[in-house]
Each structure stands twice: as C-alpha cells, then as structure tokens.
Amino acid sequence: MPRRWAARFRPTATVSIVDPAALDHAAVVTKTLRWYGHAARDLPWRRSEATPWSIMISEFMLQQTPVARVLQPWQQWVERWPTPAALADAPSGEAVRAWGRLGYPRRALRLHRAATAIRDDHDGEVPADYHILLGLPGVGSYTAAAIASFAYRRRHVVLDTNVRRVQTRVALGAAYPHPSATAADRALGEEFLPSKAERAARWAVASMELGALICTARSPRCDACPVRSHCSWYAAGRPDWDGPPRIAQRYEGTDRQCRGALLGILRSSDDAVGAEDLLQHWPDRRQAERARDSLLADGLMIVAGDDRYALPG
DNA sequence: CATACGTGGGT
DNA sequence: TACCCAAGTAT
Numbered sequence: 001m002p003r004r005w006a007a008r009f010r011p012t013a014t015v016s017i018v019d020p021a022a023l024d025h026a027a028v029v030t031k032t033l034r035w036y037g038h039a040a041r042d043l044p045w046r047r048s049e050a051t052p053w054s055i056m057i058s059e060f061m062l063q064q065t066p067v068a069r070v071l072q073p074w075q076q077w078v079e080r081w082p083t084p085a086a087l088a089d090a091p092s093g094e095a096v097r098a099w100g101r102l103g104y105p106r107r108a109l110r111l112h113r114a115a116t117a118i119r120d121d122h123d124g125e126v127p128a129d130y131h132i133l134l135g136l137p138g139v140g141s142y143t144a145a146a147i148a149s150f151a152y153r154r155r156h157v158v159l160d161t162n163v164r165r166v167q168t169r170v171a172l173g174a175a176y177p178h179p180s181a182t183a184a185d186r187a188l189g190e191e192f193l194p195s196k197a198e199r200a201a202r203w204a205v206a207s208m209e210l211g212a213l214i215c216t217a218r219s220p221r222c223d224a225c226p227v228r229s230h231c232s233w234y235a236a237g238r239p240d241w242d243g244p245p246r247i248a249q250r251y252e253g254t255d256r257q258c259r260g261a262l263l264g265i266l267r268s269s270d271d272a273v274g275a276e277d278l279l280q281h282w283p284d285r286r287q288a289e290r291a292r293d294s295l296l297a298d299g300l301m302i303v304a305g306d307d308r309y310a311l312p313g
Numbered sequence: 314c315a316t317a318c319g320t321g322g323g324t
Numbered sequence: 325t326a327c328c329c330a331a332g333t334a335t
Contacts, residue, residue, distance in 0.1 A: 061331090065331085066322075067331080068321095103318085103320040106334090137333095140332060140334080141333095142332060179315095218323085218328070218329080248327060255318090259318080263319095298318095
C-alpha cells in the first residue's frame with residue numbers, strides 16, 4: 001500500500017454521529033443489492049459465460065489497475081489462453097509480452113506460475129477453496145476471497161479498497177480506511193456479510209461496485225447513494241481529511257520507470273536484445289544496470305547468449 | 314509494519 | 325500543471 005495513505009490514516013479520526021450499535025446492516029445490504037440490480041456495469045467477467053479461470057485472470061489484472069484499462073487485454077488473454085493449462089503450456093515470456101502496459105508485470109509471471117500449479121496440482125481446475133487459492137502465486141487474501149466468491153458463489157468477506165472505504169464511511173464515519181486491511185476491517189465485514197452464500201456473494205460484488213461508482217475516494221456522489229441515510233460519515237457532514245499532508249508519489253526517474261522502459265524494449269522485440277541496445281535508452285547507466293539486474297532477479301528477463309537479454313522462455 | 318512494484322487517466 | 329489513485333501481493 002502506498003506510503004502516502006499511511007500518513008492519511010489516523011485511528012482516532014472516527015467521528016460517529018450515528019450510533020454504531022444502531023446501524024442497520026441488513027438494510028444497508030438490501031438497499032445496496034437493489035441499487036446494484038439496476039446500476040451495475042456490464043463487465044465481461046461478470047457475465048454468465050465467464051469461467052473461474054477468466055474471472056481469475058480479471059482479478060490479477062485488476063490488482064491496482066483500473067477497469068477501463070483491463071477490458072481489452074482481458075479479452076485477448078481469454079481468447080488466447082482459455083484454460084489454465086493453455087497458459088501454462090505457453091512460455092512465461094509470452095504472458096509478460098501479452099501483459100502489455102497494464103503495469104506491475106510481475107503479476108503476469110505470477111499468473112503464469114499459478115496456471116502451472118493449477119495444471120500440475122489441481123487437475124487443471126481453478127480451486128474453489130479459499131485456503132487452496134491462497135497457496136497460489138500472486139493470490140493474496142483479497143484475490144482468494146474474490147475468486148471463491150465471484151466464481152464459486154462462496155461466502156467470504158471480500159475486502160478490497162472499495163469495500164473498506166464504504167464500510168469505514170458508513171459504519172465509522174471516517175473519510176478513509178486504514179492503509180491496508182486490518183482485523184477491524186474484517187470484523188466489520190463480517191457484520192455486513194449475509195448468512196446465505198449466494199446473497200453474500202452478491203453483496204461482495206455490489207459493495208465493491210458501490211465504492212467504485214458512488215462512494216469514490218475523491219468525489220463521492222452521495223446524492224446518488226442508496227445507503228446515504230445509514231451513513232455515519234454523511235450524517236457528520238462528510239468531514240474532510242484534516243490530517244498530515246500526503247506524501248506525493250513520484251514516478252519520473254525512479255527505478256520503476258527504468259524497469260518499465262527496459263522491459264518495454266524486450267516486449268517489442270521478437271529476438272534477444274544486446275546489452276548495449278538495451279541500456280543505451282536510459283540516461284543513467286548505473287540505474288539501468290541496476291534495473292536490469294533486478295529484472296533478471298525477478299525472472300522477468302533472462303540472459304540469452306553472449307551479453308544478450310530476452311523475455312523468459 | 315513499511316516499502317517496492319507500472320502505468321495512465323481524472324481532477 | 326501537478327497530484328491523486330486504481331478489484332493488491334510479497335518481502
């Protein structure tokens with residue numbers, strides 16, 4: 001989680017006008033589900049044709065990447081690699097190449113490794129069990145719960161940044177949640193979670209959608225919110241964050257940008273690239289070498305012959 | 314628990 | 325224009 005959020009968080013910032021004990025969780029769920037019924041986006045991984053595998057692909061791509069940028073690559077991946085085994089049988093470098101400019105390319109590598117594990121250890125089927133999912137590369141607590149919930153309709157608290165923000169505002173009256181999921185977040189999530197699995201799964205996706213479309217981080221559209229009357233933050237007058245200033249995120253000139261530049265060169269080349277061709281595109285030679293070494297260490301790049309580099313096989 | 318890890322569009 | 329931040333995970 002970005003450090004700038006840590007500076008934003010203040011545990012004592014809770015300003016609760018509505019008595020938390022009086023919060024009608026069931027009503028919040030019911031109203032959110034009704035809203036979702038007409039307001040939900042028609043996303044391809046939510047359609048009936050979606051498979052556990054295509055849903056799993058979407059979850060990897062959506063880790064820290066906006067929906068709008070995922071739509072096209074997702075479609076291409078699903079057509080090209082319709083099963084975990086299909087991806088596992090392809091070179092991991094092709095997964096990295098097809099990842100394109102989605103960002104955080106290690107996700108492509110992890111998804112390829114997860115596909116390999118599914119092919120080899122799980123009869124080619126995406127596991128439905130949360131704890132088994134957790135054992136796959138690139139699958140953390142959020143993604144495991146999301147796959148189990150969305151693909152298999154299991155009952156799980158699915159805690160993403162949207163849900164935590166919605167919960168925090170409605171129940172605690174604070175503008176922003178903790179920088180990362182806490183035990184308190186989970187406990188709160190349990191309070192909302194319907195007892196019937198199918199309803200719980202629908203609540204999971206609906207509460208995420210509420211956070212993505214209405215209860216947004218920057219400019220929440222409270223006038224269109226179906227649970228406004230239950231919201232502690234709204235009742236308190238939507239108090240703005242008045243804590244310490246956030247630490248700006250910089251990208252220009254960072255190792256991240258440098259890694260991205262080097263990997264971009266390999267993605268666009270069908271053949272291995274000579275060291276000089278690779279490194280000359282970055283002004284800071286030392287930094288470029290450091291980035292190259294870290295890409296090698298991560299397995300995003302391999303040494304191919306004499307002083308040449310390529311995507312992994 | 315803090316930090317590293319890409320990228321691009323919204324405000 | 326800067327800055328914010330988006331369905332997180334691994335270390």
